[in-house]
Amino acid sequence: MKTPTLGQLATENGAQVVGDPDLAVRGLAPLDQAGPDQLSFLSNPLYLAQAASSTAAAVIVSPADLERLRAEGHAEGRHWIVARNPYVVFARIAQRFDREANADLRTGIDARASVAADAVVPASCFIGPNVVIESGARLGERVRILANSFVGAGAQVGDDTLVYANVSIYHRCVVGARCILHSGVVIGADGFGFAPDIGPAGVEYVKIPQTGRAVLGNDVEVGANTAIDRGAMADTVIEDGCKLDNQVQIAHNVRVGAHTVIAGCAAIAGSTHVGRFCVIGGSANFAGHLNIADRTTVSGGTSITKSITKPGGHYTSVFPFLPHGEWEKNAAIVRGLSKLRERVMQIEKRLRGEGAGNRNTQEIEGKSS
């Protein structure tokens, strides 16, 4: 592990150095904590004052913020990495240090792993204790699978993917390259598909075999205890670059477009297609068989019950929280809203009667739905 210089870090990330490119940097820290051998970053102008007084070896800044610091006399004699998006450059440099500090250099198959004779496991892989890899499964180069995880028959895992402990990947499912699956993830369990039949006392359910797969693209991260079901006949698909947080539920035949992010506990019901570049808030839920346009933002806790056709919108459905006593009062009125509306209509009717020909009240009426 060789200490990188400011110049190296800038070059690796397409950024410029202002100051000494030979300066050695030993790690990253927030502006107010960074010591004289650490790099910091300024991604929000709110923290300009912190950047001005930071004791960091150097700071990653945008051209505009460096101008501001220079104008205020804080740039002279100091060292900078100048980048269009300092937060992204910070993230990439943080990855570099993290990789070096935490490199898991183990390779090979633990003596306690169970790997089927016909499974493909390159020598560059690490397979932890008690991992089970069933017949016909195929791993790419440098795949790491930590302890007690399961890879079903015929499943595929792409190059450089990291599978944490206690993950389950069902038979024939596909995980792309450079993915990260956190502990408790389940890929490819049966979708929730049943044919309703009339039983002697009510509707009973006959299982429909789920013969599709769950297919994840490249660069997908899946959070702890998230479940992505296999498709009924066709596949469930998570496209490249998607990031799913913990405890997310993806039902059968869902498609999530590339680079969409889904926060914790969100749930997407069967056959719903979510567009690309969407941002789905935590605990949001989607009904089944919907189409959600690209670049849609959905607030946390929101229920989406209809398709959204216009790209780029932001939608919310949360009842505003209130002190419980006030909520009770308002909830009672919500229960009787149609009566309240009726009362307003009666008043308008009466006033219309009184002021016949009054242009104003007719307009009002016209505006109401």
Add this chain to the structure above:
Amino acid sequence: MKTPTLGQLATENGAQVVGDPDLAVRGLAPLDQAGPDQLSFLSNPLYLAQAASSTAAAVIVSPADLERLRAEGHAEGRHWIVARNPYVVFARIAQRFDREANADLRTGIDARASVAADAVVPASCFIGPNVVIESGARLGERVRILANSFVGAGAQVGDDTLVYANVSIYHRCVVGARCILHSGVVIGADGFGFAPDIGPAGVEYVKIPQTGRAVLGNDVEVGANTAIDRGAMADTVIEDGCKLDNQVQIAHNVRVGAHTVIAGCAAIAGSTHVGRFCVIGGSANFAGHLNIADRTTVSGGTSITKSITKPGGHYTSVFPFLPHGEWEKNAAIVRGLSKLRERVMQIEKRLRGEGAGNRNTQEIEGKSS
């Protein structure tokens, strides 16, 4: 694996053949994709035109739909399985093909499984690598338990039940026959039971041992990462034929009546009893100590806060989703709804004053809660 004939498939499902009963069928496919050796099905009259033009070997239809096809001249010279409920017959035939294609014929105990000396594991079972079966546990015939699952001391699993990888069944819990437990399922963890005690700075919690069991009936399917807690003293019970999707939460002492289906991420709090033949939408949540009548339908995302006594109802509690800006406006009004109602009352009062004895406004007032 012998290729079945149309006649066999019909007879097995109590259906009739119209056409050649000796026709061999090699699989199932949707109407628009089925080839000349595949069976398809028509369960929705919307797809009559697809059925008319399908190149499938044969199609499963209802008597009424076959009449329609016949009337339009599309039935002649073709082959049909005629059934009251084509979707159910499709599901059963799909199960048959799936069973043959994917039969897991492995039996026996993997050398890496840990089975207690006094556990009962018939020779017809398959116990995968790293499965742990503790003292006194008893499995029925043909039970399959995949890799890395855990069966606690004294637990029971009925005939033909399939337990996928990384499942945890706690001590003394009971799983019926023909059940399916998907990966990440936890049966019988402690219910959330604590006695509140006054500590020096506030209420602290003393654990109440959870000595009941979780008991699942026959033909229950439990989705990935669903948790069903054991009871506090009495048992938590999931009756026969229930289907639970992924990430469902069943708290202690809940009872779910037979043939009820619960979609993903729904949560049922402690001691609530849900009736038989209910349909619970995804992400719905129930308060504790409720009784929910048979055949109740609950929409996705709905919060049920009171008991429901009348069977067969359908309930919803979702704030309608809106573009965020509109939502903000409406949310502000919801927060002040009691003020809006007050204003309407003041108007009514004033108008009543103006039009004393006016029968109409008194009626309006009488209607309000």
Add this chain to the structure above:
Amino acid sequence: MKTPTLGQLATENGAQVVGDPDLAVRGLAPLDQAGPDQLSFLSNPLYLAQAASSTAAAVIVSPADLERLRAEGHAEGRHWIVARNPYVVFARIAQRFDREANADLRTGIDARASVAADAVVPASCFIGPNVVIESGARLGERVRILANSFVGAGAQVGDDTLVYANVSIYHRCVVGARCILHSGVVIGADGFGFAPDIGPAGVEYVKIPQTGRAVLGNDVEVGANTAIDRGAMADTVIEDGCKLDNQVQIAHNVRVGAHTVIAGCAAIAGSTHVGRFCVIGGSANFAGHLNIADRTTVSGGTSITKSITKPGGHYTSVFPFLPHGEWEKNAAIVRGLSKLRERVMQIEKRLRGEGAGNRNTQEIEGKSS
């Protein structure tokens, strides 16, 4: 296992005996089921009649309830444990019986566990089959880790903590003493942290390494399939005495104050700090970067979108559930609430115009919004 006497049980819990302190007690049961060698408890005056007629050997009661029973002539010749909080004393005695009945006396490391040479595992611990304990991990005395669980490199687990099967504790995380982690729990997976970058077609995400830890205090219980992420740079912290139910989601850099309880499926987004002694209902969700005051109660299903500064409040945000048809009507009005409000304003304006100088309507207007 020696049968305890009433006197012993009372002394252990700082309570008094009224009656025979030498009476032997063989277990606990509800008032209406307890036999003549079992102890029962009365924690709710609603059940006074049951206490009066119970055939239990003795009953745990409050001083006030014993007075009532005495006044009604039901105390004479019977045996009582008198305690300020009978429910807490019941819980503690139930723990005592449960411990004796279900004592897991196993110690040592199962031959099928994988324990790193430099991990610290005292001889008083029990390490089940297929447990994996990685380099540098340190367990306290009497820690029990059941089958197929994972303890990452450098992680710490305190004295007397019980880890059920299929739990994952990531590298460097800390679990305190006397904790209980149920099956499927994931401690310390990566927080959901990404730097947004402009890609060719939209925003893409660059992973920010999550280098903090998840740190749990003492006496914390974590329910099945709950996930507590590690922090981004600083730690995620769950303080002493917290109780988390099943399927709870705790995002990175969250802090949950001591003795707070969180019911099933609740989700707390990144960097939110929840105070001490709070009660969070099931399926509640919190936005990120909030501060929630001590002793706050949040109803089940509620979305908390803003900080709460005043301690001890109770908040709710649930749309009241209704029969679906009524809900549809009210939902339509909610969608048009701003129009309804506009109509009321127009009426008020008109009436104001008619009754210029009318003090009453001006007051009303002043109260609005």
